[in-house]
Amino acid sequence: MTPLVAATIPDVVTFALCAAVVLSGGVGVVTSRNAVHAALSLVATLFGIAVLFIEQHAYFLAAVQVVVYAGAIVVLFLFVIMFLGVDRREDVEREPLKGQRPLALVFVAVSLGGVLALAAASNWVTGARKVAGSRTAGGHTDTYLLGKSIFTTYLWAFEITAALLVIAVVGAVVLARRPPSVHDAGEDPGTQGERR
Amino acid sequence: MSIAPAWYLALAAVLFSLGALGVLIRRNVLVMFMCIELMLNAANLTFVTFSRVLGDIGGQSLVFFVLVVAAAEVVVGLGIVVAIFRRRSTTAADDLHGMKG
Numbered sequence: 001m002t003p004l005v006a007a008t009i010p011d012v013v014t015f016a017l018c019a020a021v022v023l024s025g026g027v028g029v030v031t032s033r034n035a036v037h038a039a040l041s042l043v044a045t046l047f048g049i050a051v052l053f054i055e056q057h058a059y060f061l062a063a064v065q066v067v068v069y070a071g072a073i074v075v076l077f078l079f080v081i082m083f084l085g086v087d088r089r090e091d092v093e094r095e096p097l098k099g100q101r102p103l104a105l106v107f108v109a110v111s112l113g114g115v116l117a118l119a120a121a122s123n124w125v126t127g128a129r130k131v132a133g134s135r136t137a138g139g140h141t142d143t144y145l146l147g148k149s150i151f152t153t154y155l156w157a158f159e160i161t162a163a164l165l166v167i168a169v170v171g172a173v174v175l176a177r178r179p180p181s182v183h184d185a186g187e188d189p190g191t192q193g194e195r196r
Numbered sequence: 197m198s199i200a201p202a203w204y205l206a207l208a209a210v211l212f213s214l215g216a217l218g219v220l221i222r223r224n225v226l227v228m229f230m231c232i233e234l235m236l237n238a239a240n241l242t243f244v245t246f247s248r249v250l251g252d253i254g255g256q257s258l259v260f261f262v263l264v265v266a267a268a269e270v271v272v273g274l275g276i277v278v279a280i281f282r283r284r285s286t287t288a289a290d291d292l293h294g295m296k297g
Contacts, residue, residue, distance in 0.1 A: 175275035
């Protein structure tokens with residue numbers, strides 16, 4: 001087992017800063033009353049995770065993390081928040097389900113403590129090695145190896161994800177489309193133009 | 197020599213717990229979606245950490261697929277939220293009790 005702290009000072013500082021950013025962003029997502037603030041906290045968390053990817057030499061994934069998550073997914077969240085106009089403050093004092101929050105806190109604390117205790121008391125890894133090829137084979141970059149792995153070992157899964165994305169986009173269009181039957185049924189044609 | 201993997205895994209565990217807590221205690225469906233993203237990111241961090249520890253590129257490939265599935269999930273989920281909002285004018289999970297006995 002490697003010692004817990006055997007790193008250079010810049011590594012430790014980077015990790016500590018990113019951990020602080022990630023955790024404060026996560027707390028912000030959970031606790032902020034305004035949905036827009038929650039989305040901005042999510043951006044902080046995603047950037048922290050991206051820097052941690054770089055720290056672990058996963059450069060391509062760090063770039064994809066910023067482009068896809070911070071660039072596309074959070075913008076989609078913000079778009080829907082603005083589109084629906086739900087960016088007002090949520091009433092977090094009201095608790096419709098009695099005892100839900102204390103129970104949730106206890107449940108999460110017990111799970112987290114269990115996971116950490118179990119991990120501290122047992123081995124981190126089982127010893128299985130290099131299922132999909134080495135991470136640093138032949139001095140290639142991680143982008144080269146990742147591309148090679150995806151287009152050889154995981155080619156079938158890659159093609160399936162392409163189909164999944166197409167299905168998701170078509171499904172989203174169908175879901176978000178205004179159904180024409182609701183528009184036409186039993187409505188005065190004269191007022192139809194003014195209704196939105 | 198970089199940081200020992202134990203720290204990354206502990207950070208990922210804490211982040212996952214935060215996401216789970218958010219899904220359990222928040223009632224706004226949009227914020228619940230964001231908490232699911234937190235949990236997915238914690239899992240991604242674990243994958244990348246084990247990829248580094250084991251010297252195996254498979255962990256990073258899996259993170260790639262998780263990113264794709266997360267994008268698809270968010271697109272469909274937000275489509276459903278928009279469709280629900282159009283009918284019920286709410287994004288609170290507690291107001292969707294149409295099937296309550």
